[in-house]
Amino acid sequence: MYADIECKKNSTVQGALFEISKIDEKELDVYEDYPVVYKKHYFTYYGKKVMTYTMTKKTSFTFPTERYLNIVKKGYIDCKLEKKYLIKALKA
Numbered sequence: 001m002y003a004d005i006e007c008k009k010n011s012t013v014q015g016a017l018f019e020i021s022k023i024d025e026k027e028l029d030v031y032e033d034y035p036v037v038y039k040k041h042y043f044t045y046y047g048k049k050v051m052t053y054t055m056t057k058k059t060s061f062t063f064p065t066e067r068y069l070n071i072v073k074k075g076y077i078d079c080k081l082e083k084k085y086l087i088k089a090l091k092a
Contacts, residue, residue, distance in 0.1 A: 016079035
């Protein structure tokens with residue numbers, strides 16, 4: 001299981017924005033195995049160009065490993081995101 005964004009009408013996605021360079025984006029592409037495992041989506045948010053990755057092949061939900069979940073939880077803390085959305089997603 002990996003955290004991913006899925007389209008759902010009338011839904012929102014929590015996240016954090018990071019300013020990255022073109023070099024950073026190329027390095028992320030390698031790390032995320034773009035375009036094989038992930039594809040990119042670009043959109044504008046408050047006048048800024050934003051990019052996100054989503055998985056190319058969706059899989060059914062499986063509970064994440066404890067290690068992976070701890071990384072996601074740390075991201076929620078570091079970015080001051082509301083944990084209730086993570087808890088809700090884990091109950092899906």
